[in-house]
Amino acid sequence: MINHQKKRRVVVTGLGIASSIGTSLTVFKQNLFNGVCGIGPVTLFDTSGYTGSPGAQIPDAALQAAFSPRELTRCSRCDLLGLLAAKELLVDSEEVFRDCPREKIGVIMGGGAGGMLTWERHRRPLWLGKKSRPAALLSAACGTLADRFANTYGLGGLRTTIATACSSSATAIGYGFDLIRSGSQEMVLAAGSEAFSELTFSGFNSLRVVDPEYCKPFDKNRQGLSLGEGAAILILEEYERAVRHGKTLYAEVLGYAVNSDAYHMTAPHPEGAGMMKVMERALKNAEIAPEAVDYINAHGTATKANDQAETLAIKRLFGEHKARRLAVSSTKSMVGHCLGAAGIVEGLATVLALAGQKAPPTIHYQTPDPACDLDYVPNQARSLNMQIALSNSFAFGGNNTSVVFRRVEKS
């Protein structure tokens, strides 16, 4: 059994990203703080007939440049995006995982639709009575990317995939944190990946929650979310080990919490009850008082219901006064809603914010909404002295996750 009395410190020592605003850490960081919008036309499949057709797509050229034709055929797009996020980070994996027994390195993935696009490319011809290439189906399951990471880099620790829709990969960070803190694992590759598929595109459109233009989180005229695709990786490691090996300490993970609204399959609790509780519990788990929080990377989908409920939850937990002094921003305004990968992409943005002492902006913010009356860091990044940050992820089914990060002072 795991020894939870140990309470070892957990730090982030590696970051990998593939998103619509950058497929390298340097470019992503630059675009994140410059407020670059990655939302535009989607070319992966026919989007005519949709009310909300724009999305934050990763250019095919990025994949074609990174992978062989065999890999492009054999792997699902979701797997390719995950492997793309790993390329730069793990270019020297021997160095990253140096002196760590491979069976003590876990892979905890957050998944969404997984290889849905691959399945669709089998299902559509089947429906039309035509032939498909079934071999590609091997890549369709949601858990495949965890296997690919483990097999590619020879990682033999605990390997699993969390699938709680839009909060999956935030929970992956949390579970990775648990495993290292308790000593069950020495290192964890916490990751998430999401690729576009017709199913998710038509699904969110059928619910009429997609903005026909681009998402405008917390803005009075917001009309819904913009879907995005992307993948990110956080390398989590025990603090002492990381210091001993001279690793870059991007931030410390202090704690997290998961819970359920137990209310509705698609709508958040109107008063943000579950959202408030999950933030409260995450802070308790991190042994941090609400007063100490400086920045919140909000779930901020730009749906009417979410943004209002999240604002309310923040105000209820922190109190009106403190809530108004908090910087709260939505990375989704730039990278879209990356669903299963949203938590890890936004967790990575939060880590960069702490490391760079700068809050990323909420772009496309024009008209204040009386129901959303916090400081959303509108349109421009802001230098900020911050020690503690929260990253929120809320999902279909009422699954909520909040992760607490702390700045690591440079020695």
Added chain:
Amino acid sequence: MSAIVFTGMGIISPLGIGREAFWENCCAAQHGFCKIKAFDTTRMRCDVAALPEHFQPGQYMPAAEYRKMSRLSRMATAASIEAMKESGLKLESMDRDRIGIVLGTAFGSSSHLDEFYLSFLKDGPRGAQPFLFPETVQNTAASHVAIYHKIPGPNVTFCQNELSAESALAYAINLLEQDLVDVVLTGGAEEVSFTQFECFHALGALNPIKINEGDVIKPRLRGGHILGEGAGVLVLEREEFARKRGARVYGRMGACVLQGGQAVIGHYAREGRALGRVMEQALEQAGLKAREVDQLDLGANFSGELEDLEYSRIKQMFENIRRVTPLKYLLGECSGSSSLRIAAGLLSLKEQRRLPTLDVEILKASGSHDLIWEPAQTGLTRNVLMTFATYGGGVGAVVLRKVEA
């Protein structure tokens, strides 16, 4: 830290609905295979699956509750209702924030997913049916369980193919050990749908059995999967908490170890080192020697690859082993709901009756054989070791232990 015990179970399985029917059929080594009637299998190489044919959601909840649920969510919710009832937990007097729901499923509500996608294919974006879409996400079953019981505590779903329910169990233990919850409903659910079945068929992974009414079903050893569906929800809590409320205890968690071996995608681990390692670690964590294992329940599933993997390791660890229990030879490959195997192990501990066994050499046999099961036998059963593996390379081992009165 207090030990962790199992205090309830809800069973919707091909071997029977409810604990008693399930246990009776387990003991009698009655398989749950039947001809598929829910969809057309004419084109496929197999028309058999392990199904809980007589499952009626109306026996558990009003139609208004289950009408919008997929079959997966119905089975999971029904199993959770039975598990709660069995455990004797009184929700109204509990802090519901301290109850977790952690489930596994390999493919989620694949029937609703297919139905939704077909609505899109037929009628385009404007014809896609919005009421079907929410059921396509994998966490739908766990969310329905939370909504039904009004449990706002930790809620997580795991999707790691055949290790989904075991991943859920490991996380449930993680929550209990940190004292973040008092009780967890854990386990898994899986449904057999046309699209899931057709994918396995297209990949050539199904056992080639075609039957007519009244035929004796004879799976081909090493011939491929016989898919199964069902839900197994277990109630897990700290022993101290269970004792205090006077709960009936089925068994104690000895160990749950999950790791990964190297594998080609779509295949099981190439060699058995990782499986051997998790078995050794599980026994070590439980404080047991190999000779103290009274029952060995394997994950063998007619795939052939998994049989080879397990055979090599158990021969190495258990020199004189003769009999094993590959329960999936009765249950089918229930993927995400292999918590049903854990339920069988717990019942074996509770009833002090060892599960039926097959000669270990059956793992090396191929083709059509009569499976000669030695029926369940009454006998001192203190420790059960269970092995788990999934294609892609994940492996796991669980030790269940008898609770002394």
